[in-house]
Amino acid sequence: MTVDLMKADLVVAVFGAGTMGRGIAQVCAQAGIDTLLYDARAGAVDEAIAAVGKGLDGQVAKGRMTEDAKRAVMAKLKPMTSLEEAKPAGLVIEAIVEDLGVKRDLFKKLEAILAPDAVLATNTSSLSVTEIAAGCARPERVGGLHFFNPPPVMKLVEVIAGLRSAPDLADALTAFTRRIAKTPIVATDTPGFVVNHAGRAYGPEALRIIGQGIASPREVDELMKDAAGFRMGPFELLDLIGGDVTHAVMESMYGRYYEEPMYQPSAVLATRVAAGLLGRKSGAGFYDYKNAEAASAPTVAVEKQPLPTAVWIADEDGGRDLATILEANGVKATVGGAPAKGALCFVTPLGEDCTSAALRLELDPARTVAVDMLGRFGKRHTVMKNPLTAPDVLGQAVAALGAGGAAVTAINDSAGFVTQRLLSMIVNVGTRIAELRVAAPADIDTAVELGLNYPKGPLALGDHLGAARVLAVLDGMFALTHDPKYRATTWLRRRAALGISLRTPD
Numbered sequence: 001m002t003v004d005l006m007k008a009d010l011v012v013a014v015f016g017a018g019t020m021g022r023g024i025a026q027v028c029a030q031a032g033i034d035t036l037l038y039d040a041r042a043g044a045v046d047e048a049i050a051a052v053g054k055g056l057d058g059q060v061a062k063g064r065m066t067e068d069a070k071r072a073v074m075a076k077l078k079p080m081t082s083l084e085e086a087k088p089a090g091l092v093i094e095a096i097v098e099d100l101g102v103k104r105d106l107f108k109k110l111e112a113i114l115a116p117d118a119v120l121a122t123n124t125s126s127l128s129v130t131e132i133a134a135g136c137a138r139p140e141r142v143g144g145l146h147f148f149n150p151p152p153v154m155k156l157v158e159v160i161a162g163l164r165s166a167p168d169l170a171d172a173l174t175a176f177t178r179r180i181a182k183t184p185i186v187a188t189d190t191p192g193f194v195v196n197h198a199g200r201a202y203g204p205e206a207l208r209i210i211g212q213g214i215a216s217p218r219e220v221d222e223l224m225k226d227a228a229g230f231r232m233g234p235f236e237l238l239d240l241i242g243g244d245v246t247h248a249v250m251e252s253m254y255g256r257y258y259e260e261p262m263y264q265p266s267a268v269l270a271t272r273v274a275a276g277l278l279g280r281k282s283g284a285g286f287y288d289y290k291n292a293e294a295a296s297a298p299t300v301a302v303e304k305q306p307l308p309t310a311v312w313i314a315d316e317d318g319g320r321d322l323a324t325i326l327e328a329n330g331v332k333a334t335v336g337g338a339p340a341k342g343a344l345c346f347v348t349p350l351g352e353d354c355t356s357a358a359l360r361l362e363l364d365p366a367r368t369v370a371v372d373m374l375g376r377f378g379k380r381h382t383v384m385k386n387p388l389t390a391p392d393v394l395g396q397a398v399a400a401l402g403a404g405g406a407a408v409t410a411i412n413d414s415a416g417f418v419t420q421r422l423l424s425m426i427v428n429v430g431t432r433i434a435e436l437r438v439a440a441p442a443d444i445d446t447a448v449e450l451g452l453n454y455p456k457g458p459l460a461l462g463d464h465l466g467a468a469r470v471l472a473v474l475d476g477m478f479a480l481t482h483d484p485k486y487r488a489t490t491w492l493r494r495r496a497a498l499g500i501s502l503r504t505p506d
């Protein structure tokens with residue numbers, strides 16, 4: 001039986017006073033819990049406590065907190081100068097250097113000091129909780145509390161039970177997480193838990209798209225924000241987190257899942273990291289932060305053209321919606337039947353490139369363009385050419401879609417455009433997490449919304465787009481590329497076939 005983490009006089013000892021430790025200590029103190037803070041580096045704890053005080057002063061200045069409340073929080077935070085001072089702690093939260101040996105060593109020493117029922121929690125991002133626990137005399141008391149940066153702001157905490165954790169440990173840690181006003185989700189001890197696992201779609205697939213010359217980083221970002229509703233584009237996110245950090249996570253996940261193709265790291269990113277183009281922290285990444293106005297040429301040049309007079313649209317998924325959009329823009333279109341001679345032909349494929357759709361429908365490739373009708377919020381459209389599309393045809397297509405004021409991005413031929421590829425990979429990885437029983441379906445969505453700030457969790461996103469459509473995109477990409485990355489999961493395939501929500505458990 002583990003200690004009661006809800007008792008009024010619980011003492012928490014936080015180890016590591018760096019980026020995460022100081023934030024975790026603040027969160028515990030703010031919940032009125034006596035919180036001790038330790039760091040191996042002399043002076044680090046005092047710096048951390050001063051930084052917390054400064055942050056709270058900012059809250060007071062903004063009127064979000066009273067001076068009294070700030071004083072009450074600071075009174076709950078106490079420095080430790082030796083491990084022995086952690087003796088009264090019922091819960092340890094470890095946020096020291098990400099090194100298995102160092103973490104095991106700390107837990108071993110603490111076990112000799114703490115009460116036998118005290119709980120040891122690690123904030124590790126990329127190590128196995130089970131492996132850290134295996135160095136302990138009582139692995140049943142060891143679990144994971146994975147906070148997100150910065151802890152005072154980020155609502156989510158992933159609660160991890162190791163393989164040998166006591167059966168009631170996850171419940172105790174979940175209750176504790178609620179006590180400190182955070183939202184817990186329970187995940188099994190698997191590489192990346194939920195959030196860092198779910199994040200293996202957005203950046204990697206975007207890197208493949210630019211690596212294949214389909215669109216530029218800026219164009220991909222614009223599409224994901226304006227057409228798919230994401231708050232940040234994948235390249236803005238990569239630059240914020242740092243290419244080096246992301247590349248290390250990609251390599252770790254790929255290795256720990258024994259070279260699962262879905263998680264293959266990006267050679268494009270590796271080269272950029274080698275060049276020192278790390279993102280905001282180095283002044284340049286996918287964007288140039290020293291020269292905000294840096295011009296970026298469009299991937300596909302578009303010659304300005306008048307509106308087309310004869311337009312035909314294939315009668316397939318999204319075709320009639322496209323006709324409505326064009327009509328509102330003052331462009332009349334025929335849907336289905338045979339195209340009139342010389343007509344501009346629009347296709348709306350799912351997971352198929354413009355070339356394949358034109359040939360399948362026996363259209364003239366020179367007069368054919370494709371429009372992405374999946375995951376579209378109407379602020380921006382994607383027009384995709386094939387290698388034979390005539391420049392004036394592309395110009396007319398862009399004019400027709402943009403006549404109502406929406407932005408239009410022209411891209412090179414790709415099965416799945418940009419947004420179909422990214423959205424379907426996010427759903428596919430999300431269903432893989434569900435299939436591997438890393439967390440309950442609803443918790444997967446909560447974790448991704450709160451931890452990655454996506455507009456929807458991956459399973460809710462798949463339901464919104466339609467599981468059958470997402471499957472069609474993945475199957476189409478797989479059929480064209482034979483790349484095992486695009487193999488749809490059984491979880492997705494089964495639920496698409498049954499026509500049920502991707503959140504439906506087995």
Ligand SMILES: NC(=O)c1ccc[n+]([C@@H]2O[C@H](COP(=O)([O-])OP(=O)(O)OC[C@H]3O[C@@H](n4cnc5c(N)ncnc54)[C@H](O)[C@@H]3O)[C@@H](O)[C@H]2O)c1
Binds near residue numbers: 016018096106123147
């Ligand atoms: N930074 C993030 O975004 C983030 C997010 C979630 C989890 N994490 C995890 O949290 C942990 C800490 O990360 P961070 O970013 O705060 O690192 P950090 O480098 O900012 O802080 C680590 C602190 O631990 C101290 N330390 C090192 N060895 C120690 C020991 N043996 N005993 C006591 N103190 C020791 C260091 O002096 C340093 O102050 C890591 O396990 C990391 O994987 C980090």
